[in-house]
């Protein structure tokens with residue numbers, strides 16, 4: 001594996017670094033990380049993953065093959081401005097930014113670059129990301145192989161059209177947060193119904209893993225799997241009735257649509273601010 005530079009050292013960068021290292025794709029010596037100013041965070045990454053950390057862009061970009069852009073969309077203009085002198089045609093740029101298009105990044109860099117726009121999620125940490133990838137026509141077959149390898153190491157990787165990435169962001173980029181939200185509610189309920197916290201947590205986790213595995217392995221659709229749990233006049237029916245009264249299913253649909261719209265909005269706002 002080659003040398004990888006991370007510009008941005010937040011949650012998503014750490015999830016990818018952790019996933020790549022734990023799954024033996026690359027060792028810490030070949031991963032270089034920088035951020036805006038949070039030195040403490042860089043120290044933590046160095047201590048935990050043995051990556052190289054630096055604010056010296058010369059060292060960061062020396063013989064670098066792959067550059068991850070992993071800052072918030074609002075910070076990308078400033079970040080790319082700072083590094084653009086070091087970006088070379090033979091480098092592969094992988095952006096994980098929500099909403100920001102490949103063209104926008106190229107405009108900021110003022111250089112024709114091989115760019116991958118990816119939408120992973122933080123489950124990359126445990127090798128379970130659902131990552132969608134779009135590329136521009138300067139990405140070579142060899143670079144694409146490398147990209148597939150990186151994202152397959154941290155989970156499932158699928159190529160999509162760039163115009164589908166906002167929807168992927170709303171569905172699976174943000175998706176882990178929806179599941180954690182449900183887990184939080186289950187944890188709170190466990191307390192109220194008198195179950196000890198540690199024990200309840202184990203039951204909740206196993207229930208989520210079990211249901212996810214059933215969705216994956218069973219030939220049945222999610223609706224049928226739900227019906228299989230729901231005995232007439234039983235406990236599940238009573239519980240689900242309350243969810244229906246609160247229109248929870250529609251709320252989830254609205255949530256994913258809103259997150260998708262926000263991804264589009266981030267891109268539009270970015271374009272407006274850059275006038276691209």
Ligand SMILES: NC(=O)C1=CN([C@@H]2O[C@H](COP(=O)(O)OP(=O)(O)OC[C@H]3O[C@@H](n4cnc5c(N)ncnc54)[C@H](OP(=O)(O)O)[C@@H]3O)[C@@H](O)[C@H]2O)C=CC1
Nearest residue numbers: 008009010011012035036037038070071072075079097098
């Ligand atoms: N979190 C998630 O679940 C996912 C996030 N994404 C995308 O990943 C990107 C990062 O998100 P996330 O990791 O959550 O964000 P964080 O806020 O956790 O991290 C952002 C990082 O960017 C750094 N940064 C900001 N400005 C600059 C700069 N000018 N130069 C170098 N580094 C800079 C910050 O440094 P400092 O701390 O020093 O300010 C920080 O390390 C976003 O664009 C998001 O859309 C995509 C999929 C999932």
Ligand SMILES: O=C(O)[C@@H]1CCC=N1
Nearest residue numbers: 097098169173174175
């Ligand atoms: O909330 C966000 O904007 C980022 C993108 C997907 C997940 N987190």
